[in-house]
Amino acid sequence: MANKTAESISSEEFFYGHKACAGCGGSLAVRAALKVLGQNAVSVLPAGCMSAVGFNFPQLCFSNNSIISTFAGTASMLTGVEAGLRAKGYRDFTAVGFAGDGGTADIGIQALSGAIDRNDDIIYICYDNEAYMNTGIQKSGLTPYGAKTTTTPAGKNIHGNIRPKKNMFEIVAAHGIPYAATASVGYLPDFIEKVRKASQIKGTKYIHVIAPCPTGWGVAPDATIDIAREAVDCGLWYLAEYENGEFRLSRRPKEFTSVEEHLKKQGRFRHLTDEDIKIITDSRDKKWEYIDRTFSL
Numbered sequence: 001m002a003n004k005t006a007e008s009i010s011s012e013e014f015f016y017g018h019k020a021c022a023g024c025g026g027s028l029a030v031r032a033a034l035k036v037l038g039q040n041a042v043s044v045l046p047a048g049c050m051s052a053v054g055f056n057f058p059q060l061c062f063s064n065n066s067i068i069s070t071f072a073g074t075a076s077m078l079t080g081v082e083a084g085l086r087a088k089g090y091r092d093f094t095a096v097g098f099a100g101d102g103g104t105a106d107i108g109i110q111a112l113s114g115a116i117d118r119n120d121d122i123i124y125i126c127y128d129n130e131a132y133m134n135t136g137i138q139k140s141g142l143t144p145y146g147a148k149t150t151t152t153p154a155g156k157n158i159h160g161n162i163r164p165k166k167n168m169f170e171i172v173a174a175h176g177i178p179y180a181a182t183a184s185v186g187y188l189p190d191f192i193e194k195v196r197k198a199s200q201i202k203g204t205k206y207i208h209v210i211a212p213c214p215t216g217w218g219v220a221p222d223a224t225i226d227i228a229r230e231a232v233d234c235g236l237w238y239l240a241e242y243e244n245g246e247f248r249l250s251r252r253p254k255e256f257t258s259v260e261e262h263l264k265k266q267g268r269f270r271h272l273t274d275e276d277i278k279i280i281t282d283s284r285d286k287k288w289e290y291i292d293r294t295f296s297l
């Protein structure tokens with residue numbers, strides 16, 4: 001399979017007619033990934049926006065086989081689907097999960113860790129919109145520092161979320177997984193290529209894709225791609241792979257674009273002071289010192 005770009009992947013649609021908000025980054029990630037994996041993908045989706053917008057009885061918005069799992073159980077259900085189909089003699093299929101940041105980094109982390117430990121032959125894709133969006137924008141373990149959510153409001157004394165974002169990519173890599181990658185819907189060909197690569201590797205694969213949510217981030221629906229791209233260009237998110245025990249950067253911006261401009265475009269960060277932005281920029285610089293030392297290009 002040599003699907004490399006948005007132009008050369010299938011014109012067939014596997015996720016359509018759903019009820020996602022205009023400009024939803026998560027739905028774009030699911031749509032693109034299924035175009036790469038095709039009709040024989042069996043999707044597992046836990047509670048979260050993508051299952052809420054994709055399964056509207058009697059209208060199923062997936063044309064491939066798909067099922068909703070418990071909130072905590074994406075990886076466990078993937079394990080069962082893969083083992084069950086294999087036991088029944090099927091060989092040509094891909095068990096793929098699409099879970100949100102809350103479903104992955106918080107309640108689902110134990111099931112995911114167990115699946116990686118067993119090296120089950122599954123692809124787990126976390127679409128990261130940086131909060132529990134489906135239930136009204138609550139903070140998750142992947143909400144970034146300073147972001148305003150309904151459970152981390154911005155007031156006079158506390159300016160949004162006071163905790164840093166967990167690094168799921170590196171947590172997963174620390175398991176010694178066969179393949180892990182980060183991606184952004186702002187760099188769709190890179191995401192598509194990583195899904196293609198994952199589909200050809202045996203064992204557990206994990207892809208973490210930044211997928212803006214216009215509703216929760218406070219941006220216009222047509223800003224999704226630009227904001228997702230900017231997150232990479234300003235260095236707050238990085239595109240990388242982990243394979244054979246090594247980290248490799250997929251992209252190294254020569255000079256970072258402005259963190260302040262990127263944050264101030266989003267309603268969830270509009271309250272940040274110059275001091276808050278300096279904390280975020282300094283932490284970006286520190287992270288990149290580590291990345292430049294540790295990752296190859």
Ligand SMILES: Cc1ncc(C[n+]2csc(CCOP(=O)(O)OP(=O)(O)O)c2C)c(N)n1
Nearest residue numbers: 047048049071100101102103131132133134
């Ligand atoms: C055990 C359990 N706890 C809580 C919920 C309620 N719930 C449904 S969706 C959701 C938010 C999911 O957030 P995330 O995983 O980030 O996906 P998103 O909605 O952002 O796409 C929550 C808390 C649930 N369905 N099951």
Ligand code: SF4
Nearest residue numbers: 020021024049213215
């Ligand atoms: S709330 Fe956000 S993540 Fe959920 S469907 Fe709307 S845009 Fe997508």
Ligand SMILES: [Mg+2]
Nearest residue numbers: 100101131133
């Ligand atoms: Mg979320």
